[in-house]
Amino acid sequence: MRIADxxxxxxxxxxxxxxxxxxGMLAASVLADSGVEHYRGSFHNKxxxxxxxxxxxxxxxxxxxxxxxxxxSHAFRDTVYAPAGLIGLIGTGFHxxxxxxxxxxxxxxSLFYSAPIGAPAALSLAGLMGFLAERVRxxxxxxxxxxxxxxxxxxxxxxxxxxxxxxxxxxxxxxxRGAYHNPFMFAPVSAPxxxxxxxxxxxxxxxxxxxxxxxxxxxxxxxxxxxxxGFHAWGVSRGMGGWRNWSQNVLNGxxxxxxxxxxxxxxxxxxxxxxxxxxxxx
Amino acid sequence: MxxxxxxxxxxxxxxxxxxxxxxxDVIERRLATPRGPRFFAAQEWQTLEALCGRILPQPPDRPAxxxxxxxxxxxxxxxxxxxxxxxxxxxxxxWKIGLAALDAEALAAHGNGFHQLAADRQDALLARAQRGxxxxxxxxxxxxxxxxxxxxxxDIPAAYYAHPTAWNEIGFGGPASPRGYVRxxxxxxxxxEAAEAARGHEAEARxxxxxxxR
Numbered sequence: 264m265r266i267a268d269x270x271x272x273x274x275x276x277x278x279x280x281x282x283x284x285x286x287g288m289l290a291a292s293v294l295a296d297s298g299v300e301h302y303r304g305s306f307h308n309k310x311x312x313x314x315x316x317x318x319x320x321x322x323x324x325x326x327x328x329x330x331x332x333x334x335x336s337h338a339f340r341d342t343v344y345a346p347a348g349l350i351g352l353i354g355t356g357f358h359x360x361x362x363x364x365x366x367x368x369x370x371x372x373s374l375f376y377s378a379p380i381g382a383p384a385a386l387s388l389a390g391l392m393g394f395l396a397e398r399v400r401x402x403x404x405x406x407x408x409x410x411x412x413x414x415x416x417x418x419x420x421x422x423x424x425x426x427x428x429x430x431x432x433x434x435x436x437x438x439x440r441g442a443y444h445n446p447f448m449f450a451p452v453s454a455p456x457x458x459x460x461x462x463x464x465x466x467x468x469x470x471x472x473x474x475x476x477x478x479x480x481x482x483x484x485x486x487x488x489x490x491x492x493g494f495h496a497w498g499v500s501r502g503m504g505g506w507r508n509w510s511q512n513v514l515n516g517x518x519x520x521x522x523x524x525x526x527x528x529x530x531x532x533x534x535x536x537x538x539x540x541x542x543x544x545x
Numbered sequence: 546m547x548x549x550x551x552x553x554x555x556x557x558x559x560x561x562x563x564x565x566x567x568x569x570d571v572i573e574r575r576l577a578t579p580r581g582p583r584f585f586a587a588q589e590w591q592t593l594e595a596l597c598g599r600i601l602p603q604p605p606d607r608p609a610x611x612x613x614x615x616x617x618x619x620x621x622x623x624x625x626x627x628x629x630x631x632x633x634x635x636x637x638x639x640w641k642i643g644l645a646a647l648d649a650e651a652l653a654a655h656g657n658g659f660h661q662l663a664a665d666r667q668d669a670l671l672a673r674a675q676r677g678x679x680x681x682x683x684x685x686x687x688x689x690x691x692x693x694x695x696x697x698x699x700d701i702p703a704a705y706y707a708h709p710t711a712w713n714e715i716g717f718g719g720p721a722s723p724r725g726y727v728r729x730x731x732x733x734x735x736x737x738e739a740a741e742a743a744r745g746h747e748a749e750a751r752x753x754x755x756x757x758x759r
Contacts, residue, residue: 303727305734504723508562510737514727 268405272334274541275402280329281534282396282419286344287325288527289389294318295520296382303514304378310357313350314386321347321389328396336401340393348390354383375440381433385524388426392531395419399538407542416538417466423532424462427484430524431455441517447494450487455525458484462532465539472543474536481536484529491522550716552751553739555709557758563724563737572709572719580611584621584637588658589644593617595660596647599667600701610711615704616640626703630695632688640700642685643692647674649683671697716741 297314304311324340331337358378365373374380399415402408408415431452438448461477495517499505502512513519558564559572582590590613597612625636633639650670651659659667673679674697677690684692705711712719716739718726728735740753 305728307733503725504562504565508724510562511724511727515725 265405271407271541272404274537275399275408276332276334278408278416278534278538278541279396279400280331281537282392282399282531283325283328283331283340285527285531285534286389286393286396287322287329288523288530289385289392290318290321290325290347292520292524292527293382293386293389294322296385296518299514299518299520300379300382308357314354314383317343317347317350318386318389321386321393325389325393328393328400334400334404336397341397344390344393344397346390348387348394351383351385351387351390354386355380358383374436379433379437381429381436384426384429388422388429388524388528391422391426392419392527395422408538414469414539414542416535416540416542417469419531419535419538420462420466423528423535424459424466426528427455427459427462427525427532430528431459434521445494445498451491451522451525454480454484454487455529458529458532462535465536469539470543472540474540478533478536481529481532485526485533488523488526488529491525492519495519495522548747549741550713550739550750550754551742551747553713553716553754553757555712555717555719555739558719558737559758561724561737561758563718563722564720565723568720568722575615575707576709578611578614578618580614582613582617584617585613585641585644588648589641590617591658591660592644592648593640595662595667596644596671596697597701597705599664599671600697601705607710610705610708612701612704615707616700619700619704626699630691633691633695634687636696636700639687639692639696642683642687643689643696646679646681646683646685646687646689646692647671650674650679650681653681713739 293314297311297318301311301315306312320343324337324343328337328340358380361378362373362380365377367373395410395415395418398410399408399419402415410418434451434455438452441448443449458477458480461474461480465471465474465477496519499509499512499516499519502508502516504512506512556572559569564572585593593613593616597616601612603609620637620640623637629635634642647670648659650673651657651662651666654670655662655666659670662670670679671693674689675693677688679689706715706717709719711717718738724737726735726738734740734753736753736759737757739757740750742750
């Protein structure tokens with residue numbers, strides 16, 4: 264193998280591992296979020312255990328993928344990621360049904376207080392990122408990884424852009440419900456849409472080899488995702504009784520596991536940029 | 546009547562996040578209310594106790610809540626329900642007049658004090674008060690129907706249902722301070738809420754109610 268080919272293989276594996284990391288972070292977010300929220304819903308429908316099982320499996324295989332430095336896609340990881348993507352879609356259907364069966368159909372109140380429509384999509388994104396990780400890793404040595412005939416970097420950038428936009432929609436709805444009472448609540452509806460736009464731009468112009476603004480903006484979005492946990496913890500502490508009253512305030516307060524979804528998607532976007540820069544020729 | 550919330554004791558929530566120190570202090574003071582007249586005179590107290598027994602009879606298989614003591618304590622502290630009825634004197638005066646008048650009406654009609662009458666005679670007298678038919682001099686112009694509907698029916702249940710024993714009876718969670726409730730949908734229950742026993746599932750409710758204080 265030529266040295267240049269070896270380097271490109273390293274980049275391919277590294278890109279795949281970063282996508283495993285993104286998938287794992289999304290899965291962890293879904294595991295914690297659906298665990299808390301479905302416990303709140305008393306697992307009224309036994310199907311509410313499904314995302315816990317699926318996201319726990321996705322988290323496990325993502326950790327495996329992150330630790331795996333070998334080339335080639337992994338059959339077991341694939342058999343976890345693909346169903347996770349599907350289960351997320353089915354979950355969205357369940358949540359839509361939950362909202363639709365409330366009297367009055369789709370008024371704001373149901374969108375605010377019924378099962379969140381956007382939440383199961385995070386599991387789909389975890390499955391999708393994991394699926395893409397396996398495709399990137401499965402590329403022939405020295406060959407640019409491709410998905411459905413398109414350069415994998417572009418596909419990941421486009422998927423990440425769409426994922427960030429969807430997450431932005433959910434955040435915009437719920438922070439609107441929270442009346443943007445803290446000015447920092449505007450941050451996750453300001454920075455991520457721009458990150459999505461920059462990534463979409465990258466996906467549409469694959470020839471460029473350097474995108475410092477996009478890269479830095481994605482790093483900012485990553486930081487924002489982690490900072491969000493801190494802000495949400497502060498929100499929980501502001502409920503009557505504070506953290507001592509966690510059994511009410513963690514459930515009623517801002518969701519602690521939600522913000523890292525942005526960090527995970529931004530990291531996937533960074534992986535996409537690296538792939539696009541390494542394989543600008545292909 | 547069968548216990549609808551078997552094993553439920555709202556006081557189990559005392560040391561959980563449901564209550565803070567302010568809440569604990571308020572409930573402790575209420576439970577420590579002396580069982581005897583302080584605001585009322587001895588005779589008024591006897592009438593009040595008899596009256597409470599007719600308006601809110603209590604089950605014989607547990608110590609009765611002294612409703613009279615709670616009303617006495619509230620009036621002693623100058624407390625009211627927070628609003629006044631134009632045709633009625635202030636709560637303290639209305640109660641003193643009303644109790645004395647009921648006693649006087651009993652004496653006039655049956656030659657005995659209100660508390661000495663048989664239950665059916667007490668009820669008959671109260672029914673006349675409710676219809677506004679009692680207007681002896683002892684009422685001092687206070688309409689007996691208003692006294693009955695606003696003071697008797699207002700203050701006695703309010704005092705009774707301020708007591709933890711009554712909360713246990715109806716599965717009420719007591720003060721939600723600081724911890725309120727999370728599962729708001731119909732027929733959903735937070736682990737710190739009383740569990741109502743479905744017929745034949747009393748043991749299940751008892752098990753859930755044992756965990757309310759954890």
